[in-house]
Structures are given as structure tokens and as C-alpha cells.
Amino acid sequence: MAHYMQSPTASQSDVNLGASANPHAKPTDFDFLAVIGKGTFGKVLLAKLKADGKFYAVKVLQKKVILKKKEQKNIMAERNVLLKSLKHPFLVGLHYSFQTSEKLYFVLDYVNGGELFFHLQRERCFSEPRARFYIAEVASAIGYLHSLNIVYRDLKPENILLDAQGHVVLTDFGLCKEGLEPEATTTTFCGTPEYLAPEVLRKEPYDRTVDWWCLGAVLYEMLFSLPPFYRRDVAEMYDAILHKPLQIPPGKSDAVCHLLHGLLQKDQHCRLGAIADFLEIKNHIFFNHINWDDLYHKRLTPPYNPNVRGPADLQNIDPEFTREMVPNSVGRTPELSASLATSSSNAFSGFSYVSSENSFL
Structure with missing residues (x-):
């Protein structure tokens, strides 16, 4: 992309x-x-x-x-x-x-183990359990960066690698913003078009919740093979990101639909993660079956083995x-x-x- x-x-x-x-x-x-x-x-x-x-x-x-x-x-x-x-x-x-x-x-x-983008292209979309595993590991990494007052700003499948066992490895920190305190904002217009949060597009001051918007966009793409507001024409895509309601195709659990609506909330102040950051993501019902300590220590078996x-x-x-x-x-x-x-x-x-x-x- x-x-x-x-x-x-x-x-x-x-x-x-x-x-x-x-x-x-x-x-x-x-x-x-x-x-x-x-x-x-x-x-x-x-x-x-x-x-x-x-x-x-x-x-x-x-x-x-x-x-x-x-x-x-x-x-x-x-x-x-x-x-x-x-x-x-x-x-x-x-x-x-x-x-x-x-x-x-x-x-x-x-x-x-390959870029997540490479595996998505090959398989079109992932099952909910597989997507949950990857998104949990990515959220853990983003939460850690936020704890250091670093906003990532360019989360997309091309920047998420799998290691030889199938665990996530986030890479490419070229657009990171350092020194952004929890309540602070920045205004630099940057990111990848398909994953830009509405407040970035509107050129308004934005905070660390841009990363949770991107997490929602990546989760959506894992489940449905395209980013949530994707259009071939960039102007149309920007209009959709700013003004169109989120459409979630049928067949998914209530928990993942609720998470997607929370993360892809156009108002950054109402977005999941706006108040307690990563803690809100961890405590969401979609991750009820995730033991976060086991996840962090790689005690959970990845859903896919790259067979390196x-x-x-x-x-x-x-x-x-x-x-x-x-x-x-x-x-x-x-x-x-x-x-x-x-x-x-x-x-x-x-x-x-x-x-x-x-x-x-």
C-alpha cells in the first residue's frame, strides 16, 4: 500500500x-x-x-x-x-x-517469519482467534512505547513482522514522536493514508490515541482483508475516514464489533484508550481469554507457525x-x-x- x-x-x-x-x-x-x-x-x-x-x-x-x-x-x-x-x-x-x-x-x-502484510496478502484474512493474538501482542508493544511517552504513529501490517516462532515484532520507528506526555498533543501531519486518524486528517492537535485508531484499522484489515475506510481514490478515502460511519460486515462476534467501534471512534476524546490508555485495551471483553502476563512472556502458543x-x-x-x-x-x-x-x-x-x-x- x-x-x-x-x-x-x-x-x-x-x-x-x-x-x-x-x-x-x-x-x-x-x-x-x-x-x-x-x-x-x-x-x-x-x-x-x-x-x-x-x-x-x-x-x-x-x-x-x-x-x-x-x-x-x-x-x-x-x-x-x-x-x-x-x-x-x-x-x-x-x-x-x-x-x-x-x-x-x-x-x-x-x-x-515475514511481514504480517505478506501473510495477509496470501491468506486474505485471519480468523478472530488469530487476529486477537496478533493484536494483543501489538497492543502490548504500543502500550510499552506509550509508557515511555513515545507515540508510534505508523502502525500498519507492513511494520508488523512475525519471528521464527510466530510472535509479533514491531519494527520501523521512523515516524515515532518522543517526549509526548499522556495529556500532550502534537500536530505533525504524518502516517500512511489508509490508516490516518480523522484528527490527523483535519490537521488538529492529536494525542497518543492515534495509535489506538491504527490498531483498530489493522484489526479490521486482519478480519476483512482491507482497511476500514479504504477507497482506491485517496480523496474519497479521506472523506470516508472523516464522515462515513464504520461498516462492519456480518459474521463476527459482538466482542470484536464492540472493540472495533471503540478503537475506530472518530472523536479522539471518546476513543477506547483515551482515558487509561493500554489498560482500557487490556480490559476489553475481546481479550477476556488472554492472560497478559503469559502473553508478555511468550508462554502462549502462536496460532500460526511460519516454519522457518x-x-x-x-x-x-x-x-x-x-x-x-x-x-x-x-x-x-x-x-x-x-x-x-x-x-x-x-x-x-x-x-x-x-x-x-x-x-x-
């Missing part, structure tokens, strides 16, 4: 990104094996660390594209959120990050990505020229990071 939109602000180009560096990691530490994802600023690649043979997903971003679009603030926000997300089971983990004169590298957990055959298994990765050739340039360590040093390196100072557990660096 459509790529996200972002209205850049004038201040993004002169953000002071701080100063810290990890001079040790470099692209030539890895064998880059396949393209496994794509974004606005670069690609995600399956990579094997030469030193120990471990597999990682490496997100490679082009500095010149980020600078041209004035997106360095969002890239640094993504890195900051990744640093905070290591302690939650359903958020992708960052091992370390580094940069060359031309590119930024995020070294992430390799998650090869090993760390290099790409069967659940969309062939649209894996058919692409791996660019030779991602594995090179270019010499730093004076012109590039002034235009790029200062803009991304503070990007490099290494986890304390990565002693091989």
Missing part, C-alpha cells in the same frame, strides 16, 4: 544531534546476502557478521536522501526509540549503529524484495572526503551506538 507522508518542518535541518561515535564497526565486517525490505531512504538487508557467523537485519540509509528531505530529526528519533525498545519482547532490537561518509547503518534483530528452516530462510520474505540485487556499495567502506565530511558527518553526529553486550566490537 501507499508509502507514508511527512510534512518536514523548517527546524529539522539545524537540529543539534549531539556528539558520540563508534569508530569500530564498518560495512566490511559483514557479508550482505539479500534485500529483505525497502523504505523511503534505503534498504534492509540480510547480513552475516564475518566474525561469528551470526545473522542480522541491517537497515542501510542514504545520507544524501535524508538530508535532501530534511529528515535527519526523524532518523535520530528512530535510533533513540530503538535504544529504548530493547526491553520489550514484541519490539525489534537494535544491536548497534554506525556510519560511513555516505550511509547510516542500523544493525537489528533478523526477524524472518533456519536463519538464512527467506521463504516468508516478499519476493518483491529478495529478487533485487544487493548493491555492491553497501559493503564498502568509502574514504571520507572533505566535502562529504562537512555536509553529512556533522548532521548525523551521535548516530553511532554500540550495545554493551556486543563485546566483539
Whole structure:
């Protein structure tokens, strides 16, 4: 579906990104094996660390594209959120990050059960119990981000991965908003068209409940194969999001219908989650049979096993990505020229990071 939109602000180009560096990691530490994802600023690649043979997903971003679009603030926000997300089971983990004169590298957990979007495309829709399991794990991850005053803002099936056992892993934190207190609002117009909350479309101040709207939209899509107000024409779709009542096809339980109406409430102040955030979602009747402690500790058996055959298994990765050739340039360590040093390196100072557990660096 459509790529996200972002209205850049004038201040993004002169953000002071701080100063810290990890001079040790470099692209030539890895064998880059396949393209496994794509974004606005670069690609995600399956990579094997030469030193120990471990597999990682490496997100490679082009500095010149980020600078041209004035997106360095969002890239640094993504890195900051990744640093905070290591302690939650359903958020992708960052091992370390580094940069060359031309590119930024995020070294992430390799998650090869496939995008939820890939499985939805293949199966059209999921059963209620299967959808409940995924939505509960996603809600747990979103609730954790909210507890850190982070609003996710871009929840969609493409950003929800399955791990090798079939558990959810939320990824891509490029549109996250940090430092948003429970009662606070923000106004940046961003997200993916099919999942935009009405208050975002109206360009009104919005709060963390935009994530619960998106959760409702993703649940609806899992059950009925399209987002709730989807239209081929974007103007018609926006009109539907703003003005049309939610239509739920027959055949679903009262509990899921009630949840969908609560999450897809057009008035953000009346939306499920507006008062007590994740606690309201947890306590909804739709999740009555979920033991949230067991869910968090992955003691619940996933409803679907991706049947991953090993760390290099790409069967659940969309062939649209894996058919692409791996660019030779991602594995090179270019010499730093004076012109590039002034235009790029200062803009991304503070990007490099290494986890304390990565002693091989």
C-alpha cells in the first residue's frame, strides 16, 4: 500500500544531534546476502557478521536522501526509540549503529517469519482467534512505547513482522514522536493514508490515541482483508475516514464489533484508550481469554507457525524484495572526503551506538 507522508518542518535541518561515535564497526565486517525490505531512504538487508557467523537485519540509509528531505530529526528519533525498545519482547532490537561518509547503518534483530502484510496478502484474512493474538501482542508493544511517552504513529501490517516462532515484532520507528506526555498533543501531519486518524486528517492537535485508531484499522484489515475506510481514490478515502460511519460486515462476534467501534471512534476524546490508555485495551471483553502476563512472556502458543528452516530462510520474505540485487556499495567502506565530511558527518553526529553486550566490537 501507499508509502507514508511527512510534512518536514523548517527546524529539522539545524537540529543539534549531539556528539558520540563508534569508530569500530564498518560495512566490511559483514557479508550482505539479500534485500529483505525497502523504505523511503534505503534498504534492509540480510547480513552475516564475518566474525561469528551470526545473522542480522541491517537497515542501510542514504545520507544524501535524508538530508535532501530534511529528515535527519526523524532518523535520530528512530535510533533513540530503538535504544529504548530493547526491553520489550514484541519490539525489534537494535544491536548497534554506525556510519560511513555516505550511509547510516542500523544493525537489528533478523526477524524472518515475514511481514504480517505478506501473510495477509496470501491468506486474505485471519480468523478472530488469530487476529486477537496478533493484536494483543501489538497492543502490548504500543502500550510499552506509550509508557515511555513515545507515540508510534505508523502502525500498519507492513511494520508488523512475525519471528521464527510466530510472535509479533514491531519494527520501523521512523515516524515515532518522543517526549509526548499522556495529556500532550502534537500536530505533525504524518502516517500512511489508509490508516490516518480523522484528527490527523483535519490537521488538529492529536494525542497518543492515534495509535489506538491504527490498531483498530489493522484489526479490521486482519478480519476483512482491507482497511476500514479504504477507497482506491485517496480523496474519497479521506472523506470516508472523516464522515462515513464504520461498516462492519456480518459474521463476527459482538466482542470484536464492540472493540472495533471503540478503537475506530472518530472523536479522539471518546476513543477506547483515551482515558487509561493500554489498560482500557487490556480490559476489553475481546481479550477476556488472554492472560497478559503469559502473553508478555511468550508462554502462549502462536496460532500460526511460519516454519522457518533456519536463519538464512527467506521463504516468508516478499519476493518483491529478495529478487533485487544487493548493491555492491553497501559493503564498502568509502574514504571520507572533505566535502562529504562537512555536509553529512556533522548532521548525523551521535548516530553511532554500540550495545554493551556486543563485546566483539
